[in-house]
Amino acid sequence: MSLVTDYLQYANDNGACIGGVQPLNGQLSIFGDIFMKHYFVLFDKTQSSPQTPDSSSPEREAKAVQPVGVKDVLSVIGADGKVDWRSVDGYLHLPGQINWLSWLSKPHQYLVHHFLTGVTQCISLHPSIHAEYCSALAPLALNKEHGVHLLSACLVAAARHRQSLGHKYNDSYIDKLATLSIGHLARQPIGKNNKINQAAAATALVLCIAEIQAGGEKPDTWKIHLKGAKAILATQENDQPDSPTLRLLRRWCQSLDILSMSAGKPSAVPNLLNKVDPGYIDMFEGFSTSLVPIFQEMAEVGRDAVAIQTLQAASAPGSAIHTLAQTLRHRCIRLDQQIGMQAYIPCRVRDLSLTVVDGTFHDYQALNEIYHHAARLEIRINLLLKPLDDPETMDIVKAGVACLKRMELKWSRPACKTLHSAFSIGSAAHDKDDRAFIIDWLDRLNQLFAMGNVLHARTILLEHWERLDAGLPFMRPRALAGKKGWDLIFY
Numbered sequence: 001m002s003l004v005t006d007y008l009q010y011a012n013d014n015g016a017c018i019g020g021v022q023p024l025n026g027q028l029s030i031f032g033d034i035f036m037k038h039y040f041v042l043f044d045k046t047q048s049s050p051q052t053p054d055s056s057s058p059e060r061e062a063k064a065v066q067p068v069g070v071k072d073v074l075s076v077i078g079a080d081g082k083v084d085w086r087s088v089d090g091y092l093h094l095p096g097q098i099n100w101l102s103w104l105s106k107p108h109q110y111l112v113h114h115f116l117t118g119v120t121q122c123i124s125l126h127p128s129i130h131a132e133y134c135s136a137l138a139p140l141a142l143n144k145e146h147g148v149h150l151l152s153a154c155l156v157a158a159a160r161h162r163q164s165l166g167h168k169y170n171d172s173y174i175d176k177l178a179t180l181s182i183g184h185l186a187r188q189p190i191g192k193n194n195k196i197n198q199a200a201a202a203t204a205l206v207l208c209i210a211e212i213q214a215g216g217e218k219p220d221t222w223k224i225h226l227k228g229a230k231a232i233l234a235t236q237e238n239d240q241p242d243s244p245t246l247r248l249l250r251r252w253c254q255s256l257d258i259l260s261m262s263a264g265k266p267s268a269v270p271n272l273l274n275k276v277d278p279g280y281i282d283m284f285e286g287f288s289t290s291l292v293p294i295f296q297e298m299a300e301v302g303r304d305a306v307a308i309q310t311l312q313a314a315s316a317p318g319s320a321i322h323t324l325a326q327t328l329r330h331r332c333i334r335l336d337q338q339i340g341m342q343a344y345i346p347c348r349v350r351d352l353s354l355t356v357v358d359g360t361f362h363d364y365q366a367l368n369e370i371y372h373h374a375a376r377l378e379i380r381i382n383l384l385l386k387p388l389d390d391p392e393t394m395d396i397v398k399a400g401v402a403c404l405k406r407m408e409l410k411w412s413r414p415a416c417k418t419l420h421s422a423f424s425i426g427s428a429a430h431d432k433d434d435r436a437f438i439i440d441w442l443d444r445l446n447q448l449f450a451m452g453n454v455l456h457a458r459t460i461l462l463e464h465w466e467r468l469d470a471g472l473p474f475m476r477p478r479a480l481a482g483k484k485g486w487d488l489i490f491y
Contacts (some may be wrong), residue, residue, distance in 0.1 A: 029138045032477060108194040112141070115158040122161070123491070124412045125286050125367075126360060133252075137243040140199045146188065150199050152181035153206040160213045163252045164450035181207060191235050194246070201249050203296075204229035205459065208256060209491075215452035216487035221489070226260065229253050251284045258292060259284065259420060259491050261299040280350045282363050286417045289348050294339060294375065301335070302329055304381055333384045336376055343372035343399075363414040366403045369419075373400035374424035381428045382476055388430035390466065400425040401434050409444055420444060421452060421491035426461045435465060455488050 066338065089385040116134050124130035139148045156177045159169045181203060187202045208225035211218060233250055281288050290320050305328060349364045351442065374397050380386040386393050407415045418441070426438035439458065464477045481488045 005358055022093075048184065060366070070213070083285070086279060111155045111162075112151075113157040115154040115160060117207070119154075119157050119213075120159050121148075122410045122416060122451060124362075125414045125417055126283055127412045129284060130412045132248050136248045140195075140202055140245070143195075143199070146196055146199060147183045147184035149188065150183035150203040150206065152177050152184065153203045153210065156181060157206050157210040157213065160210050160452070161450060163450050164213065164446075164455075177183060190232055192242070194236070196236055198243075198245050198249060201229045201232040201253070205249065205252055205256070212453055212491050213451050215456040216481075217452075217485065218491065219485060219487040221487070222438055222489060223260065226256050230257065240309055255285055256489075258295055259433040259489055261295045263430065281363070281368045282349045283349055286364065287368045288342070288345075288413050290342060291371060291375065292333065297335060298375065298379065301328065301332060301379075308382055314392055329384065332379050336379045336384070339376050339379075340374050343369055343376075359414065363407050365419060367414040368405045370400050370418065370421045370425075373397075373403065374421035377424050377428040385474070388428060394430055397425055397429050397434055401437055404437070409448060411448070416449060417491075419451075419457060422491050423457045423461065423477070426457075427464060429465075435461075437455065453488055453490060456481065456488055457490060460484075460486075 003327045066416065120137070121130050124476055126132060137150070137154070141154050144151075156174055159174045159177070163169045163174075185200055185203050188196055190197060192198055204225045208229065211222035211225065216222060229249075230253055233246075233253055236246060266442040285292075293302070307323050308321065308328060312325070315321060342483075347365070347368060349361060374394050377400070378395065380390070380393050381388070388394075404418060404425075407418065408415075409415045421440055421447070422441050426435065426442075429435045429438055438461065442454055442458045442461075445451075446458070460477050460481050463480055467475065467480075478488070
């Protein structure tokens with residue numbers, strides 16, 4: 001094994017250099033920490049043969065990595081750690097042999113590649129957003145100066161995603177990678193400088209995505225990671241101009257935070273959007289910025305509804321509680337009407353020069369419209385308790401299905417963010433044809449993106465419909481997920 005001489009300084013103690021090479025029993029020895037800086041090492045105490053993330057051979061692994069036809073990010077990382085996308089000529093297939101990053105094992109090299117060419121596409125609404133993810137995350141993850149927390153998190157997310165694709169990965173091994181990532185993250189001197197903060201925030205967000213991919217089977221875990229990312233980003237000075245990396249991390253964090261409100265969790269979402277022009281479709285979110293305060297209010301109304309139900313169950317019937325319930329109901333009706341009026345208002349897509357030819361502009365318009373329909377259905381079904389055969393509710397479901405049919409289901413397109421809306425529409429679907437279409441849409445989402453929360457959403461919808469058709473008491477679909485121990489967010 002060889003070491004870069006720059007890494008041989010172990011520590012700086014009040015100006016005195018403590019070397020990483022020290023005498024031991026008359027011989028020279030190198031501190032283990034020095035090797036940990038230079039190599040990615042995961043210690044495994046199992047007695048069986050050494051474990052790898054996947055028992056497949058490199059040749060088989062290379063053929064299995066999906067998708068193909070995406071830009072090979074790592075081949076264009078310069079010596080300064082920046083990615084020059086202009087130097088990429090067309091689209092490249094995954095090479096049969098990957099020879100970069102020799103300090104990583106071959107299975108880990110493939111996982112890094114899969115994270116950048118697979119996982120990041122699952123959360124990108126446009127190729128330019130995918131490029132931003134890779135340009136920001138690749139240099140941060142591959143810089144070992146401050147530890148391997150982000151790199152480990154990327155390996156976790158890639159391994160989880162490949163599990164969903166049907167590849168065999170050892171759960172305990174993935175858990176060890178996650179533990180390694182969290183351990184290194186906990187030792188970071190947050191606030192020391194921007195690079196440390198950005199790598200730490202990116203680590204928390206990637207771990208959050210990994211938990212979401214796994215279907216939320218560890219309750220509250222993704223929320224904890226998201227909360228950590230928000231706290232780290234809050235340490236960044238707001239009076240300084242954002243770097244492209246910081247701007248991406250903030251918008252990514254905001255995107256997750258807004259969807260967390262759909263799970264009934266009110267949140268003080270930082271106002272990172274344009275205050276002057278609120279009536280546009282944000283290319284990162286996929287819907288009109290005018291919906292953000294509405295989502296916030298919906299979460300608050302949901303919280304108030306739970307509180308009133310608790311009061312009603314614990315108290316004798318009284319006019320005060322009845323008045324509160326009626327006030328809340330009128331608030332829900334007003335929200336429903338407000339969203340309905342906004343649904344068909346044309347909006348422009350910000351930061352994009354889209355043409356009718358590529359279809360992306362129309363997909364953004366359809367995604368914006370479907371988010372409005374989904375929001376109305378959540379209010380009508382979960383808060384106003386409208387029956388599924390209510391004529392207006394059925395019309396909204398039909399409109400939502402029509403929007404989905406207009407969209408093109410491809411990598412790095414707006415359709416990748418339809419899971420939340422498809423689930424909301426499916427929760428309110430009464431017609432058999434509408435239900436069949438929603439299941440088919442979820443199957444196509446799963447086939448293309450292979451996210452664990454898609455399968456869980458499908459399972460919940462089928463159980464929800466079975467209960468409704470059997471005449472059982474109404475139970476919110478998210479409550480059904482909670483009974484299974486699934487903390488779902490449809491991202």
